[in-house]
Amino acid sequence: MYDTVPKKYPGILGATDNEGADVVKLAASAALGLDVDYYMQVNLAGFQQIVDALGGITVNVNYRVPIGGEYGLGPGANAPKPPSAYIEPGPNQHLDGFHALWFARGRYGLSDPSRQKRQRCTIHAIVSSANPATLVTKYQQIAAASQQMLRTDIPQELLPAFIHSRRR
Template sequence: MLLFPAAYDDFGAVGMELVKVGRRAVPGRLAMNAVYPDGYGYGNRCDVDVCMLNSIYTEVALKSPEMHPNASADNSDPGIEGMRDAASGITGLTIQYYVLIDMQGFSDLIDSLGGVDITVTDRVPLGGDEALNDVAEWFEPGKQHMDGYHATWYARSRHGTSDYDRMARQRILQEAILKQFNPANVLTKFQGVAQAGQQVVKTDVPQGMLGYFANLAGKTRDLSVGTVELVPDNGVDPQNPDYDYIRGLIATALT
């Protein structure tokens, strides 16, 4: 399942992080290959300002929606299908379903669940700029109970840490939600947020499959979450990724 946890510039899949893997050919399915025969971003060829994975949603949605003319009829949109193409090409996995929730919807979901407990390991700013001016408040090390607003900020804060640190915080938040809440309750609250209509909440998971996934999630609560980090420390060069190596990492993790 492909998961868009908060915003389009951070891209996650269950069990792995794919943020900023790009700047060379990104393999995909037929639709993207037809427009980018050498791969998306090859030779810095793209129609947006950053030819990287986190640009594909915008690229396809705004510049090349004709790649996926049936997306709306399939309860999706061209940007999502472009991301699904790229994620499938990079990982070698078949991505059957997606869930998209915007930042406000994600914040509302956490609020509806009563907040989430997070153990903060390093001091992280809320707000401010790159020079850490005008920081509204700080997340101090230690165990904290966060509402949706603060949990989203903690996961998304950009300044004073690296993108890889931010990826780790997002994973910590996802795992905390998985461990602390009953999946059936999460599903009920998720549907409530979706029906409120003030946020972007979309999925192509069939209604009849929701109970199955809630049951599956319940079984995983007592298990550890495996991750495959596509980062330099794991041998992945974000500027020149070796996709065969990436697929090998993922295949090994799944065996």
């Protein structure tokens, strides 16, 4: 929805600084019967930069994981594009940020549960890579990458309330 609705119906919501996020908020509100007032978005380029700042991650790749690839969007839409490459299987593979991102999100020809498992594996590998020595020596690169990782429409004055309510 984030990508498809703004492409197919540009300007459908009127003035907005993040049409994709606002479409998702409206869809989630309608689907769940809840008011969704704000969003928090993770920038995947920031993810890639953080992994690079940490010096990469090491994971076991149990099957070929696609890099890229898109399914067609239906009748009259673009034809499917196969992946441009694959991350090949193998134990203890050290991945840079680009490959770690595709390891975590590659989906062409794979199931959602397999992607979710790889995402958990990626998070575990990042946490394992973020040892005290790495955090001290790579602090500036990690901080620079982190600045561009999140985007939100939560007003700054409300952030303390979100943080406080999460601790309960």
